[in-house]
Amino acid sequence: MEASTSHDPERNSAFYAPLPEHPSSGGAPATRSRPLKGFVVILASVVFLLSLVALIINQSQEPLPMPNRVPSASPTSKPASFSEAEPRGVAEGVSAKSNPSLLNEASFNWTNAMFSWQRSAYHFQPQKNWMNDPDGPLYHKGWYHLFYQYNPDSAIWGNITWGHAVSRDLIHWLYLPLAMVPDCWYDINGVWTGSATLLPDGQIVMLYTGSTNESAQVQNLAYPANLSDPLLLDWLKYPGNPVIVPPAGIETDEFRDPTTAWLGPDGTWRITIGSRFNETIGISLVYQTTNFTDYELLDGVLHAVPGTGMWECVDFYPVAINGSVGLDTSAFGPGIKHVLKASLDDTKVDHYALGTYDPVTDKWTPDNPEEDVGIGLKVDYGRYYASKTFFDQDKQRRILWGWINETDTETADLKKGWASLQTIPRSVLYDNKTGTHLLQWPVKEVESLRLNSTVFEEVLVEAGSIVPLDIGPATQLDILAEFEIESLESNTTDEVSDCGDGAIDRSTFGPFGILVIADDSLSELTPVFFRPVNTSDGSLKTYFCADETRSSKANDVFKQVYGGKVPVLDDENYNMRVLVDHSIVESFAQGGRTVISSRIYPTEAIYGAARLFLFNNATGVNVKATLKIWEMNSAFIRPFPFEEPL
């Protein structure tokens, strides 16, 4: 099939042929005097020769394509998969995204039963098609609102609009009509991410990024058509849009995702917008406004971190030290720290850092520059991006949304007709005990889905063993588990110093935890585990991990080991909470100090075949586990019942 592309030798030689029409040496008119004619002839020849030389030099810069050369096929006796040598992703410079040894297994068929099973029971997703970033979350007149990046036409990203849904309790969502579509020149190529600001007088201001007809990224203002409508069905775009265009020196396609505004001590509002400088320095610009239609770019940046690249979905908000409630975005004073968060475009990871905000200079400084934004803590150590918080003024909480993308192929997404989920909303608090982390915890309202529970007290799981937990259906669960370890050996050095290759990697003190969405024969399983590791000074450092490598027999899904360090204090046991909901698993360690979101696509451990196990694959400890496990009801997420009375 190579004939269709052009390595026709004639074409090549035609391209590189000497200029054919060059005047041949005999062209000078006969009437010229002889010396001048000779001179012209010599000159012409020199010019001709020089052209030829230049052409040859040019030619030698480009390797001459060989007509019969097949660009990529090397004679190979290797098995079929091209990625066998290294997992997908490594060639692209990202972490390995597949397990090579599975790539050669005979493939199976995705059935409709397998696809239908993947849909979540209580995590938010639209009825169909593609979703990405959460937008403009807010609470208004008794309803929580969620907007989201949505493609109304396909299960692949594109044609982006704002979807809309409402809920009384952040759990039971009702779909509403689209809030905004790309119908103006300033957002015709996408109504992208934005945030809501609730003004003291009750107005709601929505700032969002539009991709213009020339693919520039501008910031636009929108507001509800009718504030007294609790459902905020209709939205108007400010006629004077855009209100902010990319400033000088900023790339017009790296300027997006305006934040919620906060009030400064001078009584004016500020927002921050992520971008990049010199292509590798992630920055956040600050704009000041009094009326949300006119903005002034302040000098400098809120903060910048070299090497982190473009900052998307910047979020900036206060948290109370030693506090137990969330804070309004404008809160300021002693006993308050500010969180700066960015989604790194380069790595598709959400990072945050705690620090101090100076409202006079509009600069934020990290508590620990070594764990600055983008180089330190992650909001979530799994498949998670574009997160955004809002202040729930009704219950005085800071609530965090996060987008969970698929990790299967787009073929599968198109077949099943949908892609992506949102996490269960999490309340966010400063972790008083460590002072270095935030705590994220599923909102309390999720507990309303709990049905019957089963308790297991102090189950002994010996080193290298698995204990089945008999709980009935195991695809919709809320699991609380606490683990105590009993040493069998003393001081051993561990070879595995982090999550390693997953649960299969044994070390002295771990891994131990649970196996979710596993089948009886353990042909498919997803371990969620702790791995405490000895450090050189004798203390224990702990990793919290979710291992997808054997979550599915399918070979066309990403199966990675996710995880990160979690501080475990001296007076604490190892405890985890895991929300299992079909193809999404959210795992929380130590009260939410470290969180991992996972997507899994099992082919056998589905429906009635899914089971839950305890496991301990450590070599040097026994583990005692205490668990409380609830079956979770569906949230019955459905279209808003307009025909019924509210």
Next chain:
Amino acid sequence: MKSLILFVFLLILPAEAFRPTLLLGNLIERTCRQTPFYDLCVWSLKTNPESRNADVKKLARIMVDSVLKNKASDTLDLIDELLQDGFTLDPALHKALSSCAERYSVIIGGDVPEIIEALETGDYKFAERGTNDAAMEANSCEVEFPGKSPLTHMNKVVHDVSVVAASIVKIILHSQW
């Protein structure tokens, strides 16, 4: 003296005319050096006339809209041919070919448009996602075949072109030289 100056001037002129081409080869080469398949990358770009005066974003577009799309279309044509003749008496082979046809339709009708929209609007991570997906689809097609695959060569080409495109998109994201 005057004729000497004229002579020298005329010496320089033709060399100048070719300079832009010498520089352009370098951008393609510099870009391709950051992909895992240098030869494929260079060959694909240089044989496309639109690569003259193209910046990195345009090179990414060419790699996807011309090279990947063409290779994927060629593969789909081959699959259709194979499905039509007696080669497909073996049911396992038929099944694999049908599945591959679906995957390649997704590459052409799903991945390529997604990547192009992402490149045009500047949300490059979706371009990366689309190129990675195309590589995955080609790979998944290849492993469908229980025995010898009739598509090994084409699948490898499409896979490698996708990987090259993904690398170029990564350059746009990182912009490292």
